[in-house]
Amino acid sequence: MSQLQDNFGRRFHYLRMSVTDVCNFKCTYCLPDGYRPDGKPKFLDLNEIEHLVSAFAEVGTQKIRITGGEPSLRKDFTDIIRIVKDNDKINTIATTTNGYRLAKHAQEWYDAGLRRINISVDSLDPKMFYQITGENKFDEVMRGVDAALEAGFERVKINAVLLKGLNDKDLPRFLHWIKSTPIDLRFIELMETGLGHDYFKAHHLAGADIKNQLEQAGWQFDTPAVDDGPAQNFSHDDYQGRIGLIMPYAKNFCASCNRLRVSAKGKLHLCLFTENGVDLRDLLQTPDQQAELIGRLHGQLAQKKQTHFLHDGITGVTQHLASIGG
Numbered sequence: 001m002s003q004l005q006d007n008f009g010r011r012f013h014y015l016r017m018s019v020t021d022v023c024n025f026k027c028t029y030c031l032p033d034g035y036r037p038d039g040k041p042k043f044l045d046l047n048e049i050e051h052l053v054s055a056f057a058e059v060g061t062q063k064i065r066i067t068g069g070e071p072s073l074r075k076d077f078t079d080i081i082r083i084v085k086d087n088d089k090i091n092t093i094a095t096t097t098n099g100y101r102l103a104k105h106a107q108e109w110y111d112a113g114l115r116r117i118n119i120s121v122d123s124l125d126p127k128m129f130y131q132i133t134g135e136n137k138f139d140e141v142m143r144g145v146d147a148a149l150e151a152g153f154e155r156v157k158i159n160a161v162l163l164k165g166l167n168d169k170d171l172p173r174f175l176h177w178i179k180s181t182p183i184d185l186r187f188i189e190l191m192e193t194g195l196g197h198d199y200f201k202a203h204h205l206a207g208a209d210i211k212n213q214l215e216q217a218g219w220q221f222d223t224p225a226v227d228d229g230p231a232q233n234f235s236h237d238d239y240q241g242r243i244g245l246i247m248p249y250a251k252n253f254c255a256s257c258n259r260l261r262v263s264a265k266g267k268l269h270l271c272l273f274t275e276n277g278v279d280l281r282d283l284l285q286t287p288d289q290q291a292e293l294i295g296r297l298h299g300q301l302a303q304k305k306q307t308h309f310l311h312d313g314i315t316g317v318t319q320h321l322a323s324i325g326g
């Protein structure tokens with residue numbers, strides 16, 4: 001089967017698969033009032049996930065990131081990892097987590113086949129962490145980071161959303177941490193979402209400010225590999241860790257887009273800020289639907305737009321990133 005490609009020559013070998021919308025944190029930029037169930041949600045079950053993974057693998061997907069909401073809230077999270085691992089065509093299994101179950105389960109997830117883990121830590125000041133996430137769990141999450149480092153993951157990345165007036169004084173602490181800790185630290189520019197307009201106005205901070213500070217301190221830009229996504233990465237001889245910047249408002253950010261998304265209820269999203277999701281669930285019920293499912297994927301790829309429209313304040317269907325897994 002042919003590889004998924006859009007009309008702009010971009011190839012899509014990376015699937016961000018959301019497995020739940022539910023989250024136990026209340027990050028002020030994402031779910032400030034916490035998760036609000038909409039009826040009794042029925043998220044993709046293990047069979048549907050297996051069929052989804054199998055179809056995407058057939059059309060060139062090599063990397064799957066399991067995301068959410070908080071993916072580790074699923075009781076069958078380890079089984080989901082195993083399902084992805086059982087597909088020989090997928091060579092990278094990753095997850096993004098708020099880290100609250102990591103201290104207990106890092107080794108179990110690694111043993112099931114998970115190899116890369118991104119953990120959200122918006123501040124290294126426990127009080128600020130609490131203020132941003134609504135949860136007083138800084139120590140627990142940091143124990144999780146240690147457990148991930150010990151479990152032997154190929155990559156441990158830390159995500160911090162840049163927030164004016166909140167964590168914008170934290171750079172020295174973060175730098176001190178990665179001097180002797182081999183993690184990839186990523187600063188993510190706050191993105192506007194449907195419900196986050198006022199928050200965005202109050203707290204958006206351009207990643208370019210951090211980039212200037214890093215360059216002045218001798219950090220070197222790492223030339224991206226062909227298949228790298230949109231993050232800009234930097235390294236420094238005096239530091240064991242590296243730094244990545246995700247700057248979605250920067251020029252040409254979307255040129256290297258290499259990822260597709262499927263929501264926890266089985267909708268394909270061609271972009272994080274797409275106008276609507278396209279239902280795949282009716283074709284996830286039995287293995288013999290795979291050819292039809294692949295046909296739908298190819299048909300949809302032809303509709304993918306060149307960029308997002310965030311500069312015009314158009315956030316599409318995305319009310320908050322927990323609804324699509326970031």
Ligand SMILES: Nc1nc2c(ncn2[C@@H]2O[C@H](COP(=O)(O)OP(=O)(O)OP(=O)(O)O)[C@@H](O)[C@H]2O)c(=O)[nH]1
Nearest residue numbers: 096118157159188229246248257259272321325326
């Ligand atoms: N606008 C936009 N933001 C993205 C994209 N990919 C990641 N991000 C942002 O970066 C956040 C963190 O991404 P992660 O879940 O850590 O995954 P990733 O950046 O793909 O990580 P790697 O696979 O390790 O490169 C997401 O939740 C988004 O906020 C993208 O394609 N477009």
Ligand SMILES: C[S@@+](CC[C@H](N)C(=O)[O-])C[C@H]1O[C@@H](n2cnc3c(N)ncnc32)[C@H](O)[C@@H]1O
Nearest residue numbers: 030069070096097098120159190191321322326
């Ligand atoms: C939606 S969360 C899902 C996974 C998990 N719950 C976590 O927080 O890591 C994925 C990522 O999206 C980021 N994120 C959420 N809302 C955002 C926004 N408005 N702008 C930029 N990043 C955002 C979070 O910081 C997190 O790193």
Ligand code: SF4
Nearest residue numbers: 023025027030098322
């Ligand atoms: S960013 Fe992640 S941890 Fe925070 S509220 Fe959103 S889904 Fe939950």
Ligand code: SF4
Nearest residue numbers: 254257271272307308
């Ligand atoms: S904003 Fe949309 S098009 Fe741009 S990189 Fe992200 S997912 Fe791809």
